[in-house]
Amino acid sequence: MKVGIVDTTFARINMGKIAIDELRKICSLPYERYTVPGIKDLPVAAKKLIEERGCDIVIALGMPGPKPIDKQCAHEASLGLIMAQLMTNKHIIEVFVHEDEAKDEKELWMITENRVREHVRNAVDLLLNPKKLQKLAGTGQRQGFPDVGPLLR
Amino acid sequence: MKVGIVDTTFARINMGKIAIDELRKICSLPYERYTVPGIKDLPVAAKKLIEERGCDIVIALGMPGPKPIDKQCAHEASLGLIMAQLMTNKHIIEVFVHEDEAKDEKELWMITENRVREHVRNAVDLLLNPKKLQKLAGTGQRQGFPDVGPLLR
């Protein structure tokens, strides 16, 4: 089994590097990395990692800017990533960090670090340990920020 | 015949558990459960349940958060769920409960319980008893809230 990691030169943090660091910490799965210019280049890159380089799951990393056009690009990329999954029957875990999610650069780093690492663990669990995710069903997991937790009845 | 149930760790209520409980109450159909991180992971998971695990219908459970980005994710997931159905010729019943549909946590639990259970019954009827749905055509059925009923002429 192999993990694909696709990231962008547009992002302001080396998200792929964080993903690889986390992946190495938690498992010995081989990986393929593929860097593209922007988030709208992610869908086909993820599909190529699956179909041409034998990846069983892909982690798609992007950092949309704060402008309306950036939001629209993220929306288009998300639809493409969903379509790529439906065409390949493989998961592509989208990890987008919006530049305006954080109040400053320090917080943006923190969100990015956490979100990338948590989703790398999610991806590995989807591949190797799906029961672990099932135990967390409905528990209000968040990536990048603290979990909100389950609703009390 | 087999029912697929796909839910998320993002949701704040264990929607899959409610669905399974209802399914067991009303029929003896076998089921497959699949838990993914978030709602945008639902479409491919539902398709995999159909194509790789032999499900004849899938119930896709999600709880979008209250922020605009959450609404957009729900929209993207919905489009993916529709596409997955068109690619498989199988129904995928979308059961989304938006966190901001309710005025408090208690009501959110109530809506979720009702909507999940009613849609599990819809899914089973689509599979086993389609004439029952036909009798309810145009009667203003709602899931989660009371039915609004048919319009008087």
Next chain:
Amino acid sequence: MKVGIVDTTFARINMGKIAIDELRKICSLPYERYTVPGIKDLPVAAKKLIEERGCDIVIALGMPGPKPIDKQCAHEASLGLIMAQLMTNKHIIEVFVHEDEAKDEKELWMITENRVREHVRNAVDLLLNPKKLQKLAGTGQRQGFPDVGPLLR
């Protein structure tokens, strides 16, 4: 040749019944009726009517509610209906009546009756009498409300 009719339990008027009534008045084509819970279930149901039950055209009937989420569901369903047509090379005539199109329930009934009946006639013309539609090209036909007519030069 066979006509498919797909409607919902969500609608507040039995739109399928009106469609069948009109169909019987104007032709002797056989039909298949399929009732689903909501409008987002229409696209795959229409595709199944075409591919699994041999329908040559489908009339897809829905009544979106007045809330923004209802509008979004209608948008998603419409995209799915267009995609289903492209995948089958068959027409699926979308007949949506928005609950907030009318000022009261009486008018909503009137719009629904008219729109369903007129689109059933359109569907039959597409199948049996395409030249009739060609004669009406550019004449400002409306369904549910009076025609607006052609623009004077």
Next chain:
Amino acid sequence: MKVGIVDTTFARINMGKIAIDELRKICSLPYERYTVPGIKDLPVAAKKLIEERGCDIVIALGMPGPKPIDKQCAHEASLGLIMAQLMTNKHIIEVFVHEDEAKDEKELWMITENRVREHVRNAVDLLLNPKKLQKLAGTGQRQGFPDVGPLLR
């Protein structure tokens, strides 16, 4: 080679007639005309003209109304037309005239006449004379209104 022309009964100007008139003026290509009720019926009709009636290019003519729902229908139709092109590898030239583009009916006629005729010429050039379009690359061509021209450096 054959040109497809698809138009609607919803439009308030007989756009198909204008297209055919222009086509006859500029070339001797045979054509197929297909009239559908509304713009959301255009995508599958265009695809059928290509796949079932042998058209090499299609001109898709529509006149969306002024209401928000009309704008949304146009958006959905446009996405369908793009998808139909990708599924067939043939161009479908979208010619939409929005009712609210003009200040009065006279101007709407003028815009419609011009836009339809100019796009018929574009379609014929795409088929027979692609180098002519290449010479116009980046020259600010508009259809329906005067060209805006290239930007001065």
Next chain:
Amino acid sequence: MKVGIVDTTFARINMGKIAIDELRKICSLPYERYTVPGIKDLPVAAKKLIEERGCDIVIALGMPGPKPIDKQCAHEASLGLIMAQLMTNKHIIEVFVHEDEAKDEKELWMITENRVREHVRNAVDLLLNPKKLQKLAGTGQRQGFPDVGPLLR
């Protein structure tokens, strides 16, 4: 290996010419140019360059106008370009310059020149030198404006 270049007559700058100039400067790859009327014609043209003329990558050049309808066309075109990539497993680098990105015509020329040239280099790197992009991962690259650079930790 061959590069496709698709541009429009709608754009107000000859973007294809700039792309070809840059391509010739940096490599000796052969290219195919294809000019279409507007941005919504780009997706199928790009797909035809890949499937019918053997291009391994395509640069899709467009200049959306400043009106809301232009923005919507750009959105639709972008979705089509993503879909075309998924259907071909080839990159199509979208290079759109919005007319209202610049404060005057001079700046619009500058943005266009820079963005086209930088994306031509990106396209060539994707084909011939993917490791170069990987070295730039997460460095805040921008095309048309100065790079924003990586976030300091």
